[in-house]
Amino acid sequence: MAKFVIAGKANCPYYAKAELLADYLQKNLPDFRIFKITQHPDKWEDWVEDVCERNMWDHRTSPIIWRELLDRGGRGLLLGGYNEFLEHAQLYYGVTSNMTTELMMVIAKENMQTHTEQQLDKETMKDLISPLQVWIASAGTYVCCHLIPLLLSGEVFGMHSEISLTLFDQEQREDCLRSIVMETQDLASPVLRTVSFCTTVKEAFLQAQVIIILDDSTEEEVYSLESCLRSRVPLCRLYGYLIEKNAHKSVKVIVGGKNFVNLKTTLLMQYAPNIASNIIAVALGVEGQAKAVLARKMKTTSANIKDVIIWGNITGNNYVDLRKAKVYNYESAVKGPPGHYHSVLSLIFDREWITKEFVRTLKILSSTGKQFGGILAAHSIATTLKYWYHGSPPGEIVSLGVMSEGQFDIPEGIVFSMPVKFENGTWEVLTDLEDISLSEKTLSRLTGDLIQEKLVACGDVLTFQPIEEDPKDNEPSNIGINEEKEQPGSDDSDGKNEDQ
Numbered sequence: 001m002a003k004f005v006i007a008g009k010a011n012c013p014y015y016a017k018a019e020l021l022a023d024y025l026q027k028n029l030p031d032f033r034i035f036k037i038t039q040h041p042d043k044w045e046d047w048v049e050d051v052c053e054r055n056m057w058d059h060r061t062s063p064i065i066w067r068e069l070l071d072r073g074g075r076g077l078l079l080g081g082y083n084e085f086l087e088h089a090q091l092y093y094g095v096t097s098n099m100t101t102e103l104m105m106v107i108a109k110e111n112m113q114t115h116t117e118q119q120l121d122k123e124t125m126k127d128l129i130s131p132l133q134v135w136i137a138s139a140g141t142y143v144c145c146h147l148i149p150l151l152l153s154g155e156v157f158g159m160h161s162e163i164s165l166t167l168f169d170q171e172q173r174e175d176c177l178r179s180i181v182m183e184t185q186d187l188a189s190p191v192l193r194t195v196s197f198c199t200t201v202k203e204a205f206l207q208a209q210v211i212i213i214l215d216d217s218t219e220e221e222v223y224s225l226e227s228c229l230r231s232r233v234p235l236c237r238l239y240g241y242l243i244e245k246n247a248h249k250s251v252k253v254i255v256g257g258k259n260f261v262n263l264k265t266t267l268l269m270q271y272a273p274n275i276a277s278n279i280i281a282v283a284l285g286v287e288g289q290a291k292a293v294l295a296r297k298m299k300t301t302s303a304n305i306k307d308v309i310i311w312g313n314i315t316g317n318n319y320v321d322l323r324k325a326k327v328y329n330y331e332s333a334v335k336g337p338p339g340h341y342h343s344v345l346s347l348i349f350d351r352e353w354i355t356k357e358f359v360r361t362l363k364i365l366s367s368t369g370k371q372f373g374g375i376l377a378a379h380s381i382a383t384t385l386k387y388w389y390h391g392s393p394p395g396e397i398v399s400l401g402v403m404s405e406g407q408f409d410i411p412e413g414i415v416f417s418m419p420v421k422f423e424n425g426t427w428e429v430l431t432d433l434e435d436i437s438l439s440e441k442t443l444s445r446l447t448g449d450l451i452q453e454k455l456v457a458c459g460d461v462l463t464f465q466p467i468e469e470d471p472k473d474n475e476p477s478n479i480g481i482n483e484e485k486e487q488p489g490s491d492d493s494d495g496k497n498e499d500q
Contacts, residue, residue, distance in 0.1 A: 002031060002032050002033065002067065003033040003034070003035065003067065003068040004022060004032075004033070004034050004035070004065060004066070004067050004068070004079070004085075005034070005035045005036075005037065005065065005066050005067075005068060005076065006018050006019060006022055006034055006035070006036050006037070006063055006065050006085075007036070007037035007038070007039070007048070007051070007062075007063060007064050007065070008037075008038065008039070008044075008062040008063030008064065009038070009039060009040075009041045009044045009062040009063075010038040010039065010040060010041065010108075010111050010112040010114075010115035010116075011041055011108050011109070011111065011112040012062040012063060012108060012111075013101070013104035013105055013107070013108040014062065014063060014081070014082040014104070015038070015062055015063040015082075015108070015111070016099075016104050016107035016108045016111055017082060017097055017099050017104050017107075018063050018065060018082045018085050018086075019036060019107075019111075020097065020099055020107065021085070021086065021089060021095070021097045021099075022034040022036075022085075024095065025089060025093060025095060029093065032093075035068075038111060038114075038115045040115065040119070044062060045060070048060060048062075048064055051064070052064075055076065055078070057078045059078065059080065059081070061081055062081075063081060063082055063085075064078075064080075064081065065078075065079045065080060065081065065082075065084070065085045066078045066079055067079060131161075131162040131163055131164040131193040131194070132157055132161050132162065132163050132164065132209055132210065133164050133166070133206075133207050133208050133209045133210070133248065134151065134163050134164065134165050134166070134208070134209070134210045134211075134212070135165075135166045135167075135168055135204070135205050135208040135210070135211045135212070136148075136165070136166070136167050136168065136211075136212045136214065137168050137169070137204075137211065137212065137213045137214060137239065138168075138169055138213070138214040138215060138216055139167035139168055139169050139173075139177060139180065139197070139214070140167075140169040140170075140173035140176040140177060140180075141214050141215060141374075142374045143214050143215070143256070143257075143374045143377045143378050143381075144167065144180065144214060144378075145180060145183075145374065146374040146375050146377070146378035146379075147212070147214075147377075147378035147381060147382060148165070148180070148184055148187075149187065150378055150379065150382035151163065151165070151382060151385075152165075152184070152187060152189035152191055152192050153189075154189075154190070154191050155382075155386060156382050156385050156386045156389065157191070157385075157389055158389070158390070159190070159191060161191065162191055162192070162193040163191050163192055163193060164193050164194045164195075165184065165192065165194070165195045165196075166195075166196050166197065166198055166208075167180060167181065167195075167196070167197040167198070168197070168198045168199070168204050168205070169197075169199065170199065171199040173199070174197070174199050177197035177199070178197065180197070181195050181196065181197055201238070201242070202242075203246075204239075204242045204246065205239075205242050205243055205246045205247045205251075206246045206247075207246070207247070207248055208243070208246065208247040208248060208251050209247075209248045209250070209251055209252065210251070210252050210254075210385070211243065211247065211251060211252070211253045211254070212254050212256065212381060212385075213239065213253065213254070213255045213256065213257075213264065213268070214256060214257055214377075215256075215257035215258065215259050216235065216259075225456075225464050226456050226462070226463060226464055228260075229260070229263065229453055229456045229457040229464065230456065230457055230459065232260055232263055232264055232267060232457055233267060233457055233458065236264055236267035236268050236270075236271060237267070237271045239268060239271070239272075240267070240268050240270070240271025240272035241271060241272075243268070243272045243275060244271075244272045244273075244274055244275070247275070249274075249275070250278070251275055251278060252278050252385075252388060253268065253272075253275065253278060253279040253280070254279075254280055254281075254282060254381060254384060254385060254388075255268065255279065255280070255281045255282065255401075256281075256282040256285075256377055256380065256381040257315070257377065258285075258315050258377065259315060260315060260316075260453070261281045261282065261314045261315045261401060262281055262313050262314055262315070262316070262401055262414070262415040262416070262417070262450055262453070263415075263450075263453045263454060263457055264281075265279055265280070265281040265401055265415040266403075266414060266415045266454055267454075267457065269403060269415070276403065277403075280384070280388075280400055280401060280402055280427070281314055281400070281401025281402070281415055281417070282314070282380050282381050282384050282400075282401070283310045283314045283380075283399040283400055283401050283417040284379075284380035284383055284384055284398070284399065285314075285376050285377055285380035286310050286314055286315075286318060286320075286399070286417075287308050287309075287310050287399045288302065288376060288379075288380065289362065289365050289376075290308050290310070290320045290362060291305040291308055293358060293361050293362065294308070294322075294325070294327075294344060294348075294358075297348065297353065297358075298327060298330070298344070298347060298348065300327060300329070300330055300331075304327050304328045304329050304330065305325065305326070305327050305328075305344065306325070306326050306327075306328065306341075306396055306397070307324040307325050307326050307396065307397040308320065308321070308322060308324075308325045308397075308399075309321035309323075309324060309397060309399055309418075309419045309436065310399035310417045311416070311417055311418060311438065311442075311446060312416060312417055312446035312447075312449075312450070313417070313446065313449055313450055313453075314401050314417050316449060316450075316453075317445065317446060317449045318417065318446070319438070319442060319446055320362060321436065322344055322345055322354075323345070323435060323436060324397060324419075324433065324436065325343070325344035325345065326341040326342065326343060326344060327341060327342050327343075327344050327347065328340070328341045330342050330347065332347070384398075384400070387422035388422055388425070388426075388427070389425065390422075391422050391423050391424070392421050392422040392423070396421070397419045397420075397421070397430060397433075398419070398420055398421060398422065398427075399417050399418070399419060399420075400417065400418070400420045400427060401415050401416065401417045402415065402416070402418065402420065402427065402429065403415055403416075404416045404418075407429050407431050408431070408436075408437065408438060408443075409437075409438075409443060410443065410447060411447050411451070414447060414450045414451060414454065415450070416446075416447070416450065419433060419436070452464050452465065
């Protein structure tokens with residue numbers, strides 16, 4: 001019995017030629033057997049180096065072919081590459097290959113496609129076998145109790161993804177965590193594989209694939225804004241170190257809460273640089289508050305209002321932009337087909353309400369944290385995760401806190417809420433949106449506070465100096481309106497709104 005192993009890059013034409021010759025020999029010779037191995041081109045060098053090191057061979061090119069010594073045991077006998085295999089076939093079996101170069105390239109392309117499909121199938125099966133490792137930090141907070149049922153509903157990660165949930169918090173919260181674990185087990189969720197808690201710091205985030213960072217459950221008393229900002233650094237430094245050390249290399253980290261969300265996200269990126277691109281801040285809670293205030297004014301439901309954009313500091317000095325806001329299913333004299341919408345600004349004629357009462361209500365909610373309770377915070381986190389895994393609704397604008405790379409003239413190096421869409425497991429900043437540029441004054445106000453928060457937290461600046469608004473300036477400080485233009489599917493009547 002002769003058994004040959006043929007291994008090569010999935011897109012290698014010489015592997016394809018050797019494979020076809022080996023298939024012919026196996027079909028026509030009763031004691032000739034082959035085993036095929038394909039590797040992605042990006043992984044080939046590491047793989048073949050490892051194989052050769054274990055067998056004490058010297059070979060680097062694709063393909064590599066060896067004979068398994070089934071009758072004698074021990075390591076295999078290296079034959080070489082394609083040329084050596086062809087010589088072996090000619091010498092021992094009197095068979096050669098007449099494959100054309102064109103056919104070699106076609107088969108190599110087919111091999112690459114097949115290899116890719118097989119790898120995707122393997123990943124899918126692996127996901128079915130291995131549960132998704134989800135960790136919740138500061139799990140002793142009340143938000144966690146609202147969040148867990150949403151995560152286990154099957155709507156966030158899918159009904160076919162089992163979840164292994166771990167709750168992490170300080171040791172003094174152990175009794176609380178134990179109680180939450182028991183309640184979670186009582187849910188009898190079909191997607192829950194295991195649920196446990198962890199209070200040992202060095203074991204935090206082991207193999208985590210999703211990490212949800214909530215507000216600290218036991219905050220030390222602080223006496224100034226500067227002390228409060230600096231108090232965020234030690235925990236974020238610790239979390240960053242543990243995430244880099246223990247978590248899965250493709251971990252997704254989502255930061256929620258109502259206290260310094262942008263700053264905490266920035267610090268986590270600083271202390272976990274290798275996964276910084278997979279750390280985001282939740283802005284849907286603030287977006288939901290703005291939609292609810294608008295819905296009450298317009299006597300509709302907040303779910304009918306879309307495309308409200310939150311700019312800047314999610315839990316601080318932000319800018320609510322209504323220039324793209326739409327309302328669907330609105331009861332008015334103008335009716336349309338499914339998908340028909342009206343511009344929000346074209347339906348609210350009371351500009352004084354927009355520029356004063358609406359602004360004042362949002363400022364109160366932002367400064368006090370009122371109404372941003374457990375239900376809203378949990379729903380915002382779960383919805384953002386759902387979009388991250390399955391994509392946001394087509395055509396819909398979502399607000400998200402991400403690291404600025406200079407989009408919209410926002411300075412680089414700060415986490416800033418801006419319009420995005422989720423697609424194919426990632427997000428994309430919607431830089432192609434028209435008529436949403438921010439004035440230099442607005443950008444300066446929004447970015448100034450965020451930059452100062454980071455400098456004060458890191459000790460580069462001693463005191464926080466908030467940017468004072470010019471009382472002579474009539475432009476609303478945190479509301480975006482402009483001249484509405486007629487858009488396909490929007491209200492036929494244009495709402496002419498001057499910047500104020």
